Amino acid sequence: MPKIPGQGLVKGLGVTFKTMLKPAVTVQYPKEREEPTPRARGVIALKEENCTACMLCARECPDWCIYIEGHKEKRPPRREGGKPRTVNALDRFDIDYALCMYCGICVEVCPFDALFWSPEFEYSEVRIADLLHDKEKLGEWMEGVPEPQALEAGAVKKK
């Protein structure tokens, strides 16, 4: 097709006109609510039984918004007559969402699958101090975490 001068201008007018006739993509949030995609990065959830208080997440956090306290505990030995095991018990695991920048490095570095992304996003607070979520609150977020993706066919599952 030969180029007509002003062709692009008309095309541009067509784009805006067509967009005008289509329904808008925005929704009136508090009245209507869009479901975020299942793996949206809304909030970080903590699966407490997996956490070993290894502090990797707290150390990698660029904002230093993760606070972990723990203590060592003696557990009975695995085998009869063995030495009692020493394990880390978690006392405190807080994420300060007033500081968090949602980079997800903590979720990436966690070697024990204790941190997950959850698509929940409605946890704004009037007081900034209330954005400090303790480990019970972080545990509640686990509800919205989707199941991990199925392994590929033939993959070996680690014990």
Place this chain on the structure above:
Amino acid sequence: MLAFELTFWWSTLLKTVVVLSIIPAAAVVLGYVFLLKMMAHMQSRLGPMEPGGYHGWFQLIGDGIKFIQKEDIIPAEADRRVFAIAPVVVLVSTFLLYIVLPAGPDLVVQDLDVGIFYALAVSSLSVIGILMAGWASANKYSLLGSLRAAGQLIAYELPLVLAVVGVVIQAGTMSLQGIVHAQADGEIFGIGIIGNPYILTQALGFVIFVAASQAELSQTPFDMPVAESELVAGYMTEYSGFRFLFFFMAEFGTAFALSAIAATLYLGGWSVPFIEGDLANVVGPIALGAKIMLVAFLIFWMRFTFPRFREDQLQAFAWKILIPLSLANIVATGVLKVAF
């Protein structure tokens, strides 16, 4: 004719009130329908939805109330008196435009014989107000913006006037009422049912007029004088509160008035086929309003679609394209007028 006669000062008062109230009303209607809503939907947004309960219709009125409440800030270095008068000068030029706009056979403030000439003359008064605003603000952005505005408005005044000349030649009168009647009674190729709206014969003139009036309003793509990304807001940088509101109302009031002039010159104004006499006084304003909205839609559609011209492109477009085209249009119209 009207069924009743008003004394001179009553009719003058009535006309003044109508003209004074039509500018804020026009600004609110155009601002809401096009600036807030149409632009939003062209960008796949909803625009204001809350104020007033129904689709945010109260938004601009609320904004106006907010502007009136604001402190009247005048910069320390500003030329106070000139700074204060400038928005009024701009707004007055808009008010004066409405005097000659006919909305029906009898609904016109004053039908001047040189109507369209007068309208184009007072519309360029706003340049003075803009220069005053820019100069008095004691701000480099304002000064640059106002000088750009002056250069642009003068450059685009020419194609605007020259485009109108074609209509004037064809109608044989400069009175806006006369032009409306010439269109209503005219015929094209012997068919006179819909009269002869001059958009059929002056299509080129219409395009030039709309493009030039867009530049007169300094709207995108011709918004170099108020380019917010480089000049903050041009000559409006230092203005706040109700003085800014004046500029805003003047911009949209002028948009309404220029759309009305375009509708009158090219789309037949208030005239509707088969409606005459007193009925035309009732239907006229509605028909004119619909035609104004159509022209305004074109102007704002282009405003929300095209990006900004560079300063040299902007001048080149006026001097190298629009003015030669409009001169050719005049020559063609003149030759055809004599030939037929």
